[in-house]
Amino acid sequence: MKYKNYMKIEFDSRSQNEAFARVVVAAFASQLDPTVEEIIDVKTAVSEAVTNAIIHGYEDSTGLVIVVCRIEGNEIEIIVEDSGHGIDNIEQARQPLYTSKPQLERSGMGFTVMETFMDEIEVYSELEKGTTIKMVKKFKSLNAKSKG
Numbered sequence: 001m002k003y004k005n006y007m008k009i010e011f012d013s014r015s016q017n018e019a020f021a022r023v024v025v026a027a028f029a030s031q032l033d034p035t036v037e038e039i040i041d042v043k044t045a046v047s048e049a050v051t052n053a054i055i056h057g058y059e060d061s062t063g064l065v066i067v068v069c070r071i072e073g074n075e076i077e078i079i080v081e082d083s084g085h086g087i088d089n090i091e092q093a094r095q096p097l098y099t100s101k102p103q104l105e106r107s108g109m110g111f112t113v114m115e116t117f118m119d120e121i122e123v124y125s126e127l128e129k130g131t132t133i134k135m136v137k138k139f140k141s142l143n144a145k146s147k148g
Contacts, residue, residue, distance in 0.1 A: 005031070005071040013058040013065050013082065021050045021067050021080075028069050029076050032139040041117035042076070042137055048110040049080035049133045057084025057131055074139045078118075081132040087125035094123065 007028050011017040022043045029042050046067070053065045061084075068079040087093050094111040114121050120136040 007069045008066065010064055010066050013054045013061075013063045013084075015051075015054055017065070018047055018050045018054065021065070022046045025067060025069055025078060028071075029137075029139075032071065032074060032076060034139050038137070038139055042078070045114045045117045045135055045137075046078060046080070048113045049078075049135065052110050052133070053080055053082035053084065053131065056087070057082035059085065076137050076139070078135045078137070079132060080135075081130060083130040086127040086129055087123070087131055088127060090123050090125055 007024075009021065009024055011020065025046045026039050026043050029039060034042070050065060050067070057063065057065075063082060063084055066079075066081045068081075070077045094115075111121070111123070114133070114135060117137075118135040119138050120134075122134040123131065124134075125131040
């Protein structure tokens with residue numbers, strides 16, 4: 001599929017870079033004229049996906065986190081990927097309150113938060129090769145303006 005608008009960033013899997021990714025994606029999404037609620041939804045979902053890559057993908061090592069965004073019509077597709085450890089059981093990981101790192105006092109709500117704030121979420125993972133999270137958000141504000 002050919003996209004009209006595309007953006008890609010890469011950064012080290014350091015926790016300080018989570019805020020950077022969130023702000024960059026929000027700035028890119030702003031061209032869809034989102035409501036405050038829509039932009040908060042995107043920022044929250046990106047935060048969760050990037051944090052998962054940093055904490056679970058690379059654990060105590062440093063690797064690369066890649067964020068790709070595409071805009072088509074009134075939708076943004078956000079892909080967050082790492083080349084880390086991968087997820088052993090995706091269905092289990094997507095269960096609310098499940099955490100593989102209880103010692104870190106993680107809430108186990110990352111995927112639940114992403115699913116709540118985005119319209120679509122897909123998770124692909126292969127052990128020792130990494131994880132890719134694809135999220136889609138449809139912006140209603142753009143539709144309302146084009147109809148009005």
